[in-house]
Amino acid sequence: MFKREIELSGHIIDSLVLSKTFDIVMDKGGDFEVLDISVGKNKSDISRAKMAVYAENLDKLNEILDELSAIGVSIAEIKEAKLVPSPKDKVLPEGFYSTTHHTTHVLYKGNWLMVHDIEMDCAVVIDEEKEEAYCRPIGSIKKGDMVVVGIDGVKVSRPQKPRGKTNAFEFMNSDVSSEKPLMSTVKDIAAEVKRIKANGGKIAFVGGPAIVHTGSQGVVANLIKEGYIDVLFAGNALATHDIECDILGTSLGINVKTGEIVTNGHSHHMRAINKINKSGSIKNAVEDGTLKSGIMYELVKNDVPFVLAGSIRDDGPLPDVITDTQEAQAAMRKYVQNVDMVFMVATMLHSIAVGNMLPSSVSSVCVDINPSTVTKLADRGSAQVLGVVTDVGAFLPVLYDAIHSDD
Template sequence: MYTREVRLSGHIIDSLILPNTLDLIMDMGGDFKILEFEVGKLKVDTSHAIIQVEAPNKILLGEILDELSEIGALVIEIKDVKLLRSENDKTLPADFYSTTHHPTQIRYNGEWVVVENIEMDCMIVVDSENERAFCEPIGRIRKGDLIVVGREGVQVLPPARPRGKQGVFEFMSSEASSEKPIKSIIANIASEIKEVKKRGGKIAIVSGPAVVHTGSGSILANMIKEGYIDLIFAGNALATHDIESALYGTSLGMDVITGEAVTRGHRNHIYAINEINKAGSIKAAVENGLLDNGIMYECVKNNIPFVLAGSIRDDGPLPDVITDVIEAQDEMRKHVHGVDMVIMISTMLHSIATGNMLPSHVKSICVDINPATVTKLSDRGSAQVVGIVTDVGTFLPVLYNELKSD
């Protein structure tokens, strides 16, 4: 039997890391011996275990160790990472390491180096001159880049689940369901938002046009104006219908106050795009007085950055929309690192895209009337997302009232 020892540390019982480790070893055809096991007795105490992993051949042992590294197990016999150079732009060496969204370190020249800008489904590129490591998507790989291959010398640190109550994020491992105490969950989210802002943190909103369609655009605009929101990710539709609402009082041709169809109102969003095109940009429309209220207006007036990523179905689009999807990804990446909380509202594709870019420590909430949206986020690996199945027209007013309460 071929053997290697691995170490587990942290809240390995409450987070199910220990049983998952043992199950994984057995399921893959290996065996184990627990050499040391120290259980934390108090809620603040961590536990530690040293496990000898056994397999009938080196290949299987390597495969088991590879999988264990994904859930936080650290091979005790630490070696430096293996590096190979990319032979061409956007190409990778064989057996390249593909990242998770958990905090990651690599062993380089005998020292642990933090991988910067961690993101799932990317590669680790090493700057040998400055002894730094970066997370890069395949599209950014350039000929000659030093790429981490294999899993030797890579340490993944998945978030632990401490013992005791964790507020709204106790729900993070539960399935999406409408049968939850929505009001109390929203109250807890409001408390989390206040706490994040109190310590100077940043909060991002990822939003679809349903915010405007349901008449809640003014609420989101107020949240921006009052300093709760620091960043907006959206598509052409949110901005277009927000501007349509600001200029004509409609969204998709429906009066946002009465909910009644307006005669020939279906043209209003095209009129809105045309007016912004004539102005040159959303910012120019604010500066010349054309646009004087709404979500995009408050973003401009309060210097809140926004990234509008286009899609194949866009009307127009507005001049501020980034129609090159890779360019839009890059622009989102410039802003997403350093965000402490993200609230994703009624937009499946933008929510999944943002979730894939987020490190696992970022507190995230996904609100959608369709449970499949929340489920897809979890299936794609964004297990840290709290899912709320409800209508955005219900969610935002309750959230705003909770934020305004003492």
């Protein structure tokens, strides 16, 4: 049997890390022995455990250790991170360490280096000249990049679940239910928004077209105007229907104010795109008076950056939409590492995409009438996301009022 000793530290019982460790070892066909354990008695105390993990061969042991590393378990025997050069562009060496979105450090020349720009499903590259570590997606790997291989010298720190939780953001979680008390959750979210902005933090907003369909684009526009949104991520649809609403008063051909179907309204979104194409860009449309209100208008008027990532099904698309997915990812990555909170509202694909890029330390809220949107985020590893299952048309005005409340 092959053996390695591991260590666990933190709120390992409340966060279920200890039980998950047992499950992973047994599910992978290994065995374990608890060598030492110390359980914190007070709410502020942390617990520690030291275990021996066994497997029938080295590959199986490394497979177990790799999965344990993803939940924050450390190897007891401290070794330097192993570096192997990339053999060619966009190719990683065999056995490369695949990152989580949790805070990560690597041991290099006796120093624990924090990995910059951390996100899940990437690699760790060491800049040997600067002696700094960076998280890099496979598409950004260059030949000769020094890549961390294996889990030796890698330390992952998960967000801890403290005892005595009183606020939704004291431990972000992905529990999903439409039966949660909405108002208390909204108050917690509003309090987090105000705390972050009071401390000079930044908030990103990821939105889908249902925001416009439900008549809530005015709320989002006001949040932008008042400085609560610092960057917006969306697709062609949100921008198109927001612009359609301003120019023609409809969203998907439905009158936003009356809910009535408008004659030939099915073509309105294409007419809106054509108007913007004539101006040349959304910014030009604001400047030449074509676009006079709405989400995209406020983004331009208040110099708030936005990234519109396209998809294969887009009509048009608008001239500002980035149709190359790699370019869209790169554009989003310029902002996600510098935000303190993210709202993901009524868009499954863009929520999952942004969730995959976020460090787990970022306060995140996903609002959708479809519970599977939040569930899929959790399945992809974004377990820190607070899920709110409700109609966005009801949620956004309540949130806006809560943000402006003195309570």
